[in-house]
Amino acid sequence: MNKKAILFLVLLVTTSGISSNAKADGAIIIEPGIGYKEESLKLTDLSQNLTKVSMKGPVGSLKIGMVSAAGISLLLTGEQMKGKATIDGNLTDKPKFTHTIAGFQVGVSAMNAMKIYLGYSPHNKLAFETEGTVQGFTLSGQTYTAGVMFFPFRYIGLGVQYNINQFKEVEGSQYTLGKETDLYFDKIDSTDLSVTLSIML
Numbered sequence: 001m002n003k004k005a006i007l008f009l010v011l012l013v014t015t016s017g018i019s020s021n022a023k024a025d026g027a028i029i030i031e032p033g034i035g036y037k038e039e040s041l042k043l044t045d046l047s048q049n050l051t052k053v054s055m056k057g058p059v060g061s062l063k064i065g066m067v068s069a070a071g072i073s074l075l076l077t078g079e080q081m082k083g084k085a086t087i088d089g090n091l092t093d094k095p096k097f098t099h100t101i102a103g104f105q106v107g108v109s110a111m112n113a114m115k116i117y118l119g120y121s122p123h124n125k126l127a128f129e130t131e132g133t134v135q136g137f138t139l140s141g142q143t144y145t146a147g148v149m150f151f152p153f154r155y156i157g158l159g160v161q162y163n164i165n166q167f168k169e170v171e172g173s174q175y176t177l178g179k180e181t182d183l184y185f186d187k188i189d190s191t192d193l194s195v196t197l198s199i200m201l
Contacts, residue, residue: 029073031063031157035196037081039099041126041165042189055097057083059194063105071109077119078102085128093132100125101143101163112151119145124165126190137172139181139188141165149198157198165190 041053058081065075079101084094103121110116121143130136143166149159167188169179177183 026066026068028066029064029075030201031061031075031198032201033061033063033157033159033196033198035059035061035159035194037192037194039081039192040190042187043185044187044189045184046186048186052088054086054088055081055083055099055192057081059196061196061198063198065105067107067109071112071115073105073107073109073115073117075105075107076103077105077121087134090134093134095131095134095136096129098125098127103143103145105145105147107149112154114151115149115157117145117147117149119143119147121145124167126165126167135172135174137170137175139167139190140169140171141167155200157196157200159196159198161194161196163192163194165192 035058037056037059039055041055043051043053045051059079060081061077061079063075063077065073067073081099083097085097086094100123101121102123103119105117105119107115107117124141124143125138126140127138128134128136144164145161147159147161149157151157167181167190170181170184171179175184181188
């Protein structure tokens with residue numbers, strides 16, 4: 001586990017302690033959401049050849065956890081996006097993909113009008129299906145999240161979220177030397193931005 005992940009877990013434990021000592025009028029929340037996401041994936045192989053992949057489409061999410069009377073929330077989170085990817089230089093093959101992320105979020109609310117949150121997801125899997133000349137493969141790793149949510153109505157949230165995806169493993173028939181991405185790629189850059197409408201239950 002890297003230093004960033006350890007730092008986040010320390011923050012998570014600290015926040016849990018704050019939540020447990022809060023007033024009794026804290027609440028358990030269930031927050032389903034639906035939105036739209038745009039994602040970019042850049043693969044630079046060991047020969048410095050760059051492949052750019054673009055993905056966009058609807059994304060579904062679910063958050064479950066607790067919020068204290070002080071407005072501090074601790075949530076388990078999950079989201080999934082499906083669609084067809086566009087690869088630069090390939091106008092015919094658009095492989096289907098599924099991107100699944102699961103992890104934790106810590107948030108701070110202000111006046112019940114907005115919430116700022118940070119997240120860490122140890123489960124991050126992006127899978128592509130075989131399509132034409134594109135061989136299917138799966139990238140796995142972790143995600144760091146930052147987001148803000150506004151509450152125009154009491155139980156309705158409108159959020160913007162930014163993810164940095166860090167993929168450390170790759171699987172596929174063409175990757176036979178091992179799972180580590182360093183065996184095949186010099187660099188992998190992946191980020192996504194989403195807008196989501198959520199309901200607080």
